Amino acid sequence: MIIILIRTLLLYLFVLVTIRLMGKGELTELQPYEMVIMLMIAELAALSIEDTGRPILNNMVAIITLLFAQIIISYINLKSQWARRIICGKPSILVHRGKINTEELKRLRININDLMEQIREKDYASLADVEFAILETNGELSIIPKANKKPVTAEDLNITPAYENLPVSLIIDGHIHYENLKIAQCSEHWLMDQLKMYQIDNYKDVLFCFLDENRKLHVQKKDNQ
Incomplete structure (x- = not known):
């Protein structure tokens, strides 16, 4: 044993x-x-x-x-x-300009029900929303939606969004991540001052603390605190 x-x-x-x-x-x-x-x-x-x-x-x-x-x-x-x-193969187009490529489905031995299931898993209700569906070499299905089904972007609205930083975890389960503090260009002294604003004197009482993309600090205490 x-x-x-x-x-x-x-x-x-x-x-x-x-x-x-x-x-x-x-x-x-x-x-x-x-x-x-x-x-x-x-x-x-x-x-x-x-x-x-x-x-x-x-x-x-x-x-x-x-x-x-x-x-x-x-x-x-x-x-x-x-x-x-030769080793990985090449991507296969299963839906081309909204039409199912039946020859490719037969070659890959994929039925239409399986194709529709994967399309729904990508959050597209029906084939009418899909312009192209591509089966990648790793087996993942990539969807390119029709133009009127694409999500609206800031560029579409002629809006220039403010720069967003990388969210950084500073405290996890009562442990300070000093490397992340350095990445965020913050000091431990600054962090402790911020915690005091949440009536927290000891960082070990913190379950999770992070800076979001707008450099706003979020703090959650442990349940027993």
Whole structure:
């Protein structure tokens, strides 16, 4: 039992580091080759946990090999459009100028009900709202709405909005984030003065405190305060 516990924790940390080394892109929508690598890593880790007689180092070497394979393939995709098309494929236009592309649906084995479901998931009520629907290489459906269905922007209204800053979290669960204070160009002394305006003497009593895009401070106390 202790051996299984140790192997599980060790492999968890090892796989976690491996995925982090693959890059943040791997934590979002996966390309087919990325999904294959993730599944293989999961299978190798599971085998090492289940079979305590198998040397854990063997599977670690295999996982490292997959890591390097992923890095190499990603680099090739970055440098070669031809390789990217072979490995990842190309986007498919499922709706063109408001009309369903039946040939593309047949080729991809997608039925109209599935297409309409994905369109509704993108907050468009019907096909009448859609000018183009594009199935991206990662399986995500992108929608370009008809001109009269696009959200109104400040540019459409000839309005020049004020510059908005990046919202920054300053205190989370009673802990000051000093790096974010530096990004916001604020000092701890300034922060404490602001908290006193909310009748807060100790920052540890704060659940969440942040500066919004207009540099307005928002503070929420912990429930027991």
